[in-house]
Amino acid sequence: MLTLEGIDAYYGRAHILADVSLAVAVGEVVVLLGRNGAGKSTTMKTAIGLLRASKGRVSFAGTDVTHLPPHAICRLGLGYVPEERRIFTDLTVDENLEVGRQPPRSGAPHWTPQRLYALFPNLAEMRGRSARAMSGGEQQMLTIARTLMGNPSAILLDEPSEGLAPVIVEAMARAIGDLKRQGLTVLLSEQNLHFAAQVADRAYIIEKGRIRYSGTMAELQRDEQIRAAYLTV
Numbered sequence: 001m002l003t004l005e006g007i008d009a010y011y012g013r014a015h016i017l018a019d020v021s022l023a024v025a026v027g028e029v030v031v032l033l034g035r036n037g038a039g040k041s042t043t044m045k046t047a048i049g050l051l052r053a054s055k056g057r058v059s060f061a062g063t064d065v066t067h068l069p070p071h072a073i074c075r076l077g078l079g080y081v082p083e084e085r086r087i088f089t090d091l092t093v094d095e096n097l098e099v100g101r102q103p104p105r106s107g108a109p110h111w112t113p114q115r116l117y118a119l120f121p122n123l124a125e126m127r128g129r130s131a132r133a134m135s136g137g138e139q140q141m142l143t144i145a146r147t148l149m150g151n152p153s154a155i156l157l158d159e160p161s162e163g164l165a166p167v168i169v170e171a172m173a174r175a176i177g178d179l180k181r182q183g184l185t186v187l188l189s190e191q192n193l194h195f196a197a198q199v200a201d202r203a204y205i206i207e208k209g210r211i212r213y214s215g216t217m218a219e220l221q222r223d224e225q226i227r228a229a230y231l232t233v
Contacts, residue, residue, distance in 0.1 A: 008056060
């Protein structure tokens with residue numbers, strides 16, 4: 001569904017990603033793990049076209065999207081939930097969802113506000129509330145729901161559990177499990193290994209802009225040496 005091959009990326013003269021390769025199969029949940037500044041968000045931005053790769057290739061659903069702008073990649077069915085959330089704070093929950101609405105997409109789950117309120121019950125209780133009056137966890141749920149209104153076949157989640165209370169993190173894990181059961185393909189970046197272990201099939205670890213590990217989530221949980229080298233603070 002989504003493949004990055006030999007990606008190099010820069011911010012100005014700063015070389016951020018070096019020969020990054022990863023792949024996410026249809027219906028799979030894959031996590032990109034790493035410490036702060038390791039290159040997780042940059043990888044996500046390169047995949048969605050917000051940052052242009054200087055080398056390598058990005059493919060989505062069989063199409064080379066390396067040089068496409070973000071809106072064109074989104075129209076192909078790749079959704080993106082940024083770390084910063086970027087909801088419309090002057091709009092209500094219902095209105096934020098309407099902003100994200102796109103027609104149904106062949107081969108992708110079809111989302112409606114009613115289905116999303118079933119997925120995120122907290123949002124159902126505040127449909128008419130201004131997004132500005134929501135907690136951080138509620139805003140994160142709204143950002144994901146708004147992206148799903150575009151009926152993507154795959155979604156990028158950048159640090160979905162960051163800064164959230166444990167009870168909200170657990171609710172987020174259940175929601176990602178539900179998305180997988182709906183057939184959605186998910187790539188998420190994370191620092192929270194416990195959260196990642198609840199949702200992911202496979203894991204990559206990135207450190208200083210390079211992929212240092214690739215394997216199943218179960219294999220990573222058994223490999224204390226790898227976790228100590230790349231994930232502990």
